[in-house]
Amino acid sequence: xxxxxxxxxxxxxxxxxxxxxxxxxxxxxxxxxxxxxxxxxxxxxxxxxxxxxxxxxxxxxxxxxxxxxxxxxxxxxxxxxxxxxxxxxxxxxxxxxxxxxxxxxxxxxxxxxxxxxxxxxxxxxxxxxxxxxxxxxxxxxxxxxxxxxxxxxxxxxxxxxxxxxxxxxxxx
Numbered sequence: 001x002x003x004x005x006x007x008x009x010x011x012x013x014x015x016x017x018x019x020x021x022x023x024x025x026x027x028x029x030x031x032x033x034x035x036x037x038x039x040x041x042x043x044x045x046x047x048x049x050x051x052x053x054x055x056x057x058x059x060x061x062x063x064x065x066x067x068x069x070x071x072x073x074x075x076x077x078x079x080x081x082x083x084x085x086x087x088x089x090x091x092x093x094x095x096x097x098x099x100x101x102x103x104x105x106x107x108x109x110x111x112x113x114x115x116x117x118x119x120x121x122x123x124x125x126x127x128x129x130x131x132x133x134x135x136x137x138x139x140x141x142x143x144x145x146x147x148x149x150x151x152x153x154x155x156x157x158x159x160x161x162x163x164x165x166x167x168x169x170x171x172x
Contacts, residue, residue: 045071046078055081 048056048066056063058081066074087095105113120131138146153161 043071043075046074051078054085058085 045067048063051059055078059066059077062069062077069077084092084095102110102113120128123131138149141149156164
């Protein structure tokens with residue numbers, strides 16, 4: 001693979017990661033005041049010239065308008081860029097894959113994912129840990145085992161599902 005091609009992929013991946021990090025500001029339906037009040041705790045603007053060469057390269061898409069971006073957006077983009085630059089190649093690949101899956105979701109599926117995440121964040125820490133543990137155990141199953149488990153759950157009656165959940169709770 002040529003150096004230019006590798007750079008193109010890296011640049012696209014960096015931009016995708018930055019977009020993913022900054023997406024929360026672009027969710028539809030989020031209200032913004034037309035002229036927000038001045039807030040002393042608001043982030044300060046960052047001059048383009050103060051960015052490192054690597055940061056400028058990763059953020060080149062915004063270079064010509066960087067100084068006109070709101071300070072908060074600059075900070076989000078800069079945090080995302082720094083996070084991206086600190087990732088290993090494997091972590092970057094995983095981030096690209098997650099972003100590709102997110103991009104392919106319908107707006108309704110994205111909203112469902114956001115709602116599930118909100119509900120997860122509302123759980124007490126010990127329940128969050130149990131959810132993570134169960135997810136790790138599920139990921140350790142082979143694709144065939146996951147498929148069979150999914151089918152078994154989907155074909156179960158509500159009463160059977162409830163019994164399974166009760167037995168699971170009792171084992172803890």
